[in-house]
Amino acid sequence: MLADDKTQDKGVNHGVAPVTYGQGDRPPRGDYATAREDYTCEQDWAAYTAQDHDLYRRLYERQAAQLQGLACDEFIDAVQHLGAPERIPRFDELSQTLYAKTKWEVVAVPGLIPEEAFFALLAKRKFPVTGWIRKPEEFDYVVEPDVFHDLFGHVPLLFNPMFADYMQAYGAGGLKASRLDACELLARLYWYTVEFGLIHTPQGIRAYGAGILSSAGELRYSVHSQEPSRVGFDLQRIMRTRYKIDSYQATYFVIESFDQLFDATAPDFTPLYRAVRDLPEIEAGAVLPGERRFAVD
Numbered sequence: 485m486l487a488d489d490k491t492q493d494k495g496v497n498h499g500v501a502p503v504t505y506g507q508g509d510r511p512p513r514g515d516y517a518t519a520r521e522d523y524t525c526e527q528d529w530a531a532y533t534a535q536d537h538d539l540y541r542r543l544y545e546r547q548a549a550q551l552q553g554l555a556c557d558e559f560i561d562a563v564q565h566l567g568a569p570e571r572i573p574r575f576d577e578l579s580q581t582l583y584a585k586t587k588w589e590v591v592a593v594p595g596l597i598p599e600e601a602f603f604a605l606l607a608k609r610k611f612p613v614t615g616w617i618r619k620p621e622e623f624d625y626v627v628e629p630d631v632f633h634d635l636f637g638h639v640p641l642l643f644n645p646m647f648a649d650y651m652q653a654y655g656a657g658g659l660k661a662s663r664l665d666a667c668e669l670l671a672r673l674y675w676y677t678v679e680f681g682l683i684h685t686p687q688g689i690r691a692y693g694a695g696i697l698s699s700a701g702e703l704r705y706s707v708h709s710q711e712p713s714r715v716g717f718d719l720q721r722i723m724r725t726r727y728k729i730d731s732y733q734a735t736y737f738v739i740e741s742f743d744q745l746f747d748a749t750a751p752d753f754t755p756l757y758r759a760v761r762d763l764p765e766i767e768a769g770a771v772l773p774g775e776r777r778f779a780v781d
């Protein structure tokens with residue numbers, strides 16, 4: 485069940501950049517006819533079949549079984565807030581619990597949405613969650629984020645006050661980046677933190693990124709494999725670094741705390757965007773001379 489073989493379990497990434505929405509040749513999968521102007525829609529919970537709920541239950545069970553020692557404590561402590569693991573949560577119920585903790589809400593969307601719409605929702609502390617669930621044959625690998633990735637991967641950390649504020653700041657920063665034509669650089673920050681971030685704890689390296697936490701194979705890989713590089717969080721380094729969308733990451737960036745993440749990203753990025761544009765890109769797996777790398781066992 486724990487397909488750690490990379491060729492089999494590409495269940496790693498979404499296969500698309502989560503923020504660079506709307507690119508690629510595949511049409512997005514959801515039904516956009518029912519979406520409102522801000523791209524939110526009704527969850528239509530009654531439309532899920534018994535098979536849908538059962539698939540969610542199996543995905544949840546597989547991930548929950550491997551969180552200990554691999555996921556950060558903040559995630560493990562909060563995952564229970566998702567509610568009963570045997571059925572897809574009702575977003576409105578989940579939103580009530582979440583709002584009471586950090587004033588965030590979960591809203592349904594048909595699937596991938598344009599980046600400006602995505603940023604606008606985050607800036608209002610609304611996290612867009614895809615309504616549909618993958619098909620049973622996509623148990624190990626789904627190309628676009630589905631309800632399991634969006635909920636299980638992203639929502640638990642929204643219960644953490646510092647991370648919750650970071651996500652809102654990211655949304656506001658995204659609206660600004662759109663005006664500055666810097667979305668690609670900002671998307672790298674999202675990728676290497678929100679999706680594939682690692683955190684250094686007294687117990688060792690742990691995962692906090694949603695793309696890792698919702699992946700059957702990459703969770704263990706990101707924390708224990710000797711293959712990838714683990715580099716200390718560095719904003720400019722991240723914005724220069726390309727990423728892989730069709731395999732496990734070659735480089736992970738490691739934060740010391742959510743406070744560090746929030747504080748390091750608080751300054752105005754305008755001069756940073758300008759500086760990064762004049763510097764060469766860094767390949768996904770490259771290691772720079774003198775760079776501190778975290779060891780794992």
Ligand code: PHE
Nearest residue numbers: 653654657749750751752753
């Ligand atoms: N400080 C960033 C800016 O000026 C906003 C931001 C905060 C972006 C946190 C991402 C994450 O653009």
Ligand code: CO
Nearest residue numbers: 502629679694
């Ligand atoms: Co995601």
